[in-house]
Every structure is written in structure tokens, then in C-alpha cells.
Amino acid sequence: MLKKLITGALTAAVAITASINAAQAEDELFIPMLSYRTGPFAGGGIPFANGFHDYLEMLNARDGGIGGAKVVLEECETAYNAQKGVECYEATKGKGALVYNPLSTGITLQLIPKAPVDEIPVLSMGYGLSAAGVGETFPWTFTYPTSYWSQMSSILKYIDQNGGLKGKKIGFIYLDAGYGREPIPLLEQLAPEMGFELAMFPVAGKEMQAQSAQWLNVRKERPDWMIMWGWGAMNATAIKEAAKIRFPMDRFIGNWWSSAHADLVPVGETGKGYIGANFSGIGTDFPAIQDIIKYVVEAGNSQADPSTVGNVLYNRGVYNAVIVAEAISAAQKMTGKKSISGADMRMGLENFVLDQARLGELGLAGFTGDLKGDCVDHEGGGSVFFQQWNGSDFVKISDPIAPMADVVKPLLEEAAAAYKADKPEWQGQTCG
Amino acid sequence: MFYREAGQFKTSYKQYMQAFPIREDRIGIAIWLAIALFYVPFFGLPGLEYTFAMNAIMIPVVIFTITAIGLNILVGFTGQISLGTGAFMGVGAYACYKLTTYFPDVNIIIIILASGFVSAAVGAMFGLPSLRIKGFYLVVATLAAQFFLEWCFIRVEWLYNYNPSGAIEVPQREVFGLIVTGAAAEPATRYLMVLGFLILLTIIAGNLVRGRVGRGWMMIRDMDIAAELIGVRPLRTKLSAFAVSSYYCGVSGALMVFVWLGAAEVESFDVNHSFLYLFMVIFGGLGSITGSYMGAAFIWTFPILMKEMGKRLFDIDPIIMENVSLVAIGALIVFILIKEPHGLARLWQLVKQKLRIWPFAH
């Protein structure tokens, strides 16, 4: 028994060594995928991971990779767990990882201090630390296409455009964790400035499927609008509870992680009218998505259920992959090399241009707003549009609404300075 | 043949009382220590990439061994089951963060050792119900501690210095000119630091459990009424077990965040982690310090090993392996409880027994 165990363990160890050595081949672009298909938030993690994976696999199948170098993806399961996140990071960073997209605020917070040391950029696309959008302080962290704070300001702008904000009461229901608490400083700052009243409804992570108390409080407080910062099973439950207290759905706005098909399909007709923020296109009517279906999904190389291709989170995964791919090709052009390093990747992330013309070339015309990599502005100046659930699908209902940069920027810089204050090793660094 | 104690005579009580009375054990420990101190920090583990071996395996295993020893003092030695380990680690981590931001110039080692006392105080407070109840009822009491403390870690913003991210962000600290916390710290430095803590705390725990205090704990575990009759005070004994156990958990929590993770929010201290630490103790062996080492190492490395094996040898999807290792750990827990309720530590003793008489059958 013991002998068998020892031999088994040795075989495994040998196998691991062999595989690590094998990964160092030529002209490969190694991209680790810190995804989660298990755990409490798997409902959101699965479609996002599928979209990310399928776009890059499509580039491999259709174009032979990016700029002649093949993309090598390695998926590592984090289960939205910070400790597993470290494990995945350590398991992949030595293989020439170009960029990390952890899809978890907790894991992002851990990676931010590591990024400058290991020289691997972190692209926390619309999550993570809002302050990380300040490129001079956070040269290795990117929050393209925009941060939580900017998103919140866009949502407030939308409310202002649809019935005014002054004198109204805004309810904010959020996952009581780092992620959900992120926009609170902005809300608290803006409430007196824009003249609205604020009511907060925290939902504890483990209680996210028992929200009747929060919604009773909503009924007591009678807010005019509700804004939600939720994730995973929390979203569908919140929408059901809102329907139960007969809160008007078209006054209920979810952020971009709270308005996906995964959240609304289980709710169905009940959620009709629910509004969500978004920054990536919906549906499969884009040539690039069609290519994904043709080269990856129909070839059987995708883990995605074909009916989920084109869903909100799937397409957002695609968008994340598009940014990565564009940054890689920008870096390839700048360095003249096929296979690049993490430092080159950062340069690429600061210099790519994803305007409508380029989106058209990629087969994603109208998929999203303009996005331009920049040294100082790691937020990318993206904007948010709004979509509404019609009972079975999302429909786009607004043009992109730009964030209130004048309000958000100084706040971001203040937060970035506070982050840097007690880090002596961060004082000297800057972007570019 | 290799492990023979015949001919080793004790000529004084002092010799009789030493921690490792058998010469072969002393040699074995010396070899392990030599490997841990002089081989691992420079070469990592054979067959694994250096930083992966250090940051993803060795450092967490060493930290969790401290946790497992702490939990074992409570569960294994004193017989008080606890599901609040994760939260007690959190108390240590948040205390360490507060202390080091108030006193940035004090040596971080002193801060970590001090933060354990905060955890010990909180642990003893939540240990109070154990004076009246035991068994499953105590599980509920420790769960109350777990959930209440989790809530505090989010709600009491003072604990994380009002960071908008709601997380502890570890500042860089140096010890004797070497960076030990923050991302810039070398893996070897961090490893040696946590190993130093582990060695120190193991020596203390080893001597506690074989001394008067530890015997009191075990008497309470084996039969509390009899223990009381022969003069063991339940109040002092139980609360000391809670305090010492929480001290270990607190120190390991502070080390986990400061030396290993680098940043942490409440998720790192949730109830699922409490289960994980309990598994380490069950698996390693209740009431055994050696077992705590083996349990922590096994429970932490097993899923990693499964994942890698599945991927490399059989090309199985890592997600499936994730679930397979969940099932396997559950099944192994049940299996070991059926076959060997004293865990890996007991297996190791059986091996020693066999070695002692090898090559003869009896």
C-alpha cells in the first residue's frame, strides 16, 4: 500500500517536471486563464471563461494564432478562492505568462503588488481596484474599458437623463465583500453633490440566496431607483425578491456583472423591464462570433453550450480576449518579435488602438465603444450602455453614456495616492 | 534492523525525559531539519519549478501546519471540536495589520507574535460556552464565532483602515535588512521565516502537550468528570486550550496574509477554510503533532497533485479533477475514519513498528 503510494507520487512529480520543460517552445504566446467553473460563483465564471477561451482558440484555428505565434491557453481553476488563485498564479507565471485576467476582485488585489515584481501585467476588465486605472501609480494594472467608479457615474447619469436625480432616493444593494463595497466612496461623495439620498442594502456572501430581509427594508425605505452590485446566485434572487415586493423593474439597474443571461434566464418573465449596464455587444450577429461558432464551437473545441454563445457574459469574455489579442499584436509590432514578454505585453496594453475601424476589421463592428490604450489612463476611456430584459433576451436601450470623468478622476487619483503611500517600493515607478 | 532501540540505555531521568529518546528518531529529525533548512530554500522541491514549489506548496504547507497544530491542540488533545478556525486566523491577520500600521517601525516578527495574543483572547472568549456544553453543541458555538467574526471583518472598517477595497493590503516590512513581506520578498526569505515560526511553535507545543498542561487537556478529553475529581480544573484547562489553540491559529493567519497571500479579504477566512483545517487534523491524526505536519502537507498538496496528474498523464480537464479531488478527499476522510481513526500519524507508527523488527516477522 505504502509502496504504491510512494511510486504514484514519484510518477506524478516526474510528470510535472516533464510538462514544465515541454512548455518552453518557440513562438508561443502563453496566456494563463484563472477561471472558475466550480464554487459559489461558477454561474458567472463559466460563460466568461468560455468566451475568453473560444475567441483565442478561434484565432489559432483561423489565423494560426496572433502575428504568426500560436496562443497557448492554460486554464487553472480558482473556484473564486484567493488561496487557489495564488496557486494558479505560481503554477503559470514561470511559463512565460503574458497577462492575468483573474475575474475576481479578491485575486486581483493579491496580484496587483506582485505584477511589478514579476513584470506581468494584470488586466482586470471592469473589476478589481478602481484606483488601478491611474496608470502612473499602477503601471502594471489595467481596468479597461472602465472602472466601477466610472460605471457608477454612468448609471447615475442614466438615471438623471430618465427622470432626474435631484431629490430622489437611490437604493444600493450590493454583495457585502470587497467587490460590492467598491463604489460606495463614490456614491457617498456624489450624493450631496448631485442632490440625491442614499440607502444601502448589504447582502452577505453566504446569505445571497436569502434576501427577503433586504427587500423588506427596500419596501420600508421606498427608494425611487435601485442599483445592484451583485454576482452569482445573488442576482436572480434579488430580481425575484424585487418582483415580490412589486418594485418597478424598469427602475432597477444592475451593474455589468449583475445583468447577464445567467442571471435573468432563471427569472424569465418576472424580470421583464430590468435594466443592466454593459460594455460589450449582445448576440451572435457579429462576423467574429460567427467565426467562433464555425471554427471552435462546431469543431467541438468549446466547452460552451452552443445556445449560450452570444450571451452577455460569453461576449464579455470574448471582449476580454479581444483586448488581450490586440495588445499582443501591438506589442509584436513595436518589438518586431513574434513571441513577447510580460513587459512587452504591458507596452502593448498601453499602445493598442481599438476604434470602430479596427473593430470592423476584427468582425466586431458596433460591438463596443472606442477603446484606446494609454500610459496614463489605464481605464481606457470606455463607456457604458444600457440594456433591458424583455422577458427572454436583452435589448440595447441606450447609446454609450460616458462616465463623469471630471468627478471620478480626482477620486481615483486620491485613492491611488493612498494606496501608494505606505509602499516605499512603489514611489519611484511610473507608466511608459 | 534500521530502527533498533536495543542497546540504548538511559542512565539518568533527564535522558529518559528527552523529547526523542530513541537515537534513530533524533537522526531522522536532524535529517528532516537539514533538508528543510538547507536544501528546500535553495533548490525547492525535486521535479518542481522553484517558485511554484516555494510559493504554492512549501510556504502554505508550513503555515497550515501551524494552523493544524493549533487546531489539534483543541480538537485532538482537548476533545473540543471547533469550526471557527478560519475566523480565528482572521483575527490574527487583522490584528497584525492594525498593529503594524500603528507601529510601522516595530519588527514584524514581534508584531506577528503579538497578534497571536489578540486571537488567543478572542478564542478564549468564544471558548466560554465550552464550560457548559460539549460535542455538537460546541460546534454551534464555534460556528457563531465564525459567522460573527466574518461579519466584523467586513463591517468594522477600522479593522482594514477604511480601505475602499475592504481588504488588508500588506505593507512591505524588513527584518535585519531583508524584505520579508510584500511582493518583493524572496521566496526563500519568506519560507525560512515561516519555517522559523513553525519550529519555534512546534517545540513549544511539543513540550506543552507532554507536560502538565497537556496532560490536563488529555484528561479533560478522555473523561472530564474523572479529570475534575483528581484536581484538573475544567475552567482553566479548557480556556487554556482555546487560548493556546487560537494563539497558533492567529499567528498562522497573520503569516498567511503577510508572508504568503499579500492581500486578503474576508473570503480567505470563511467557513469553508475552517472545514479544510479540520480535515488536516482528522487526516493527520487527532492528538498528534507529527500528524499535524502530515495532515497539512497531504490535504494541501493532494488536490494540486491530482490536478497535475490528471492533466499530464490522462489529459483530464482540470475542472473535472477539481471535483474529483473534492470527492476523493471526502472519501478518504470517511475511509481513514473507518480504517484508522488516528490518521496518518498512526500509519507512521505502524511503519516504525515494522521497521523495528524488520526483516523478522515478529
Place this chain on the structure above:
Amino acid sequence: MSGIFYDVLADPFLQMWQMPDFFIQVLWEGFVSGILYALIALGFVLIFKASGIFNFAQGIMVVFSGLTLVGLHALGVPAFVALIITLGVMYVLAYLVERLVLRNLVNQPDIILFMATIGLTNILIGGGQWIFGGETKSMITAELMIPTGSSVWEPGGGIVIFQHIDIAAALIAAMLIVGLALFFSKTKVGRALRAVADDHQASLSVGISLNQIWVITWFAAGIVALVAGIMWGARSDVSFSLQIIALKALPVLVLGGFTSVPGAIVGGLIIGIGEKLFEIYWGPLFGSGVEGWFAYVIALVFLLFRPQGLFGEKIIERV
């Protein structure tokens, strides 16, 4: 008119008085979640009574049974056939648990059995995710003919909303409890169960098969879990995060006593209503979100003063 005494002792009651319709709504919501806690606690009690095992896996059994039902339906099995197959799956689970785990752990200390059920929890989480995937799934409410509308009651200008699904949950729970009570008192197997609960050895000596009884109790707990899974799944959705909520059954048990079926019901209602009232009327004083620990802290206080619970049969082992 402020100060801590006013906030704690006067203001909440004033609010209740001023908005009676809202107060009734809070009570009703608390009642419904209390029913669901009670259902989960009932599963614990059944197993604890018959075998003295504190079955930590009851929470995941709720999720697992719900997932099996939904998963089968997604494969195209008609809803009621799926329900019957799910019952079959729960029976197989009960049989396997008895055969592979309990039988081998007879005469071990309670704490070892408890830890074995934690291991079982891990197996069910991993197995459930492996088979059904980790996504949140919606319960097949309409297919099972559970009503989904709502009724409105307007007492004196106010409004109280009753969801039909909640009324159904309360009725089904009541039926289940009556059914179990009848089963325990009127059938031969039920009497055997009670005999085992009273004294293992004495019941063995009169020819009751312990193994068989254990399978039956675990199966009964599986049925209760399935009902709880359906009802909770219909209110929110079926996902693995329900498992942590299911731990709320533990404080319920402390209140009601580990061996008492009526205790589980009353304990569930007290916890359910109490935590809603506390959250709504006193929660803001703590910055709200106190539901996560309120029940446990109540249980803790209870443990210090009445460790055997409200309906506990015997004084628990005390030190």
C-alpha cells in the same frame, strides 16, 4: 428624542405600530423562512433520533436532491417522473451511506461519525458539481404545478403581499410533519424507529434490524431534503451556496432540541421570525446585515442557559 435606549427600546416598536401592514409582512416573511429552516432541521432530527448521528451533510443533501430533480428534467424526463427518480436516487444514497459508512463506524464515538458526515458533504459537493455543473439552476416550479402568483391583503389602507409559493411551502411542510407524525406513531416501521431511538441494544434484542432502520431514516431525511430543496429552489434558485444557508438549521436545533420534531418546527419559526424582526427593526443600529450571525448568537445564549433546548427530551451531557 434620541440616545441608545430610545433606539433600542422604543423606536423599533414605534415603527411596528406606525406601519402595521409592513409589520405583518415582516412576520409573514419570517414565518416562511422559518418553515424552510424547520424543514432542513427536521432532516437533522430524524437522523439524530434514530442513530445519534449529527448529519452535517443534510444541507448538501438539500442541494443535491434539488439538482438531481432539475438535472433530470433538463434531460427531458417529465417533471413527476423526475420526482420519482429523484426519490429513487435519495434511496440509493441512503443505502450506500448505510452500507459504506455507517455500518463500518458502529460503536465509534459520536464525534467520529460527525466528521464522517463532513467527509460525505465533500463527496456530495464534488459529485454534484461534477455531474450537474456549477451553474445556478432554476427550479421547475410550474412543471411541478406549484402556484407562482401572489395575493394581496389590504388591511386599513396598507398592503400585505402573500406569495402563493410561500403558502404552498407552509402547507406542504405541515403535511409532511403530519405525515411523519403518523408514520412514527401508527406504522410498525415507525414504532421500530422510535424503539431504536430509545435504546439501540434493547431494540436489537427484540429483533429490529438496525441497518434497515438506518436506511429508512436516511431515506426519510432524503425526502425531507428534497422537499426543502424544491421549496427553497422555487423561492430563489438551486445553487451550491444554499448549503451554507442550510447550516442555519443548527441554531434551530439548539433552540428546539436535537431529538424533537415539534422542537425543530418551533425552533425554526422562532429563528425565522426573530432574525427578520431583528434585521429590520434593530439591524440598522449595527449597520444591518446581521442575519448572518443573529441565529447563532441566539443559540449561543440559549446554550448557556437552557442547553437541552425548548423540547429536548433529556438533559444533555454537561460538564
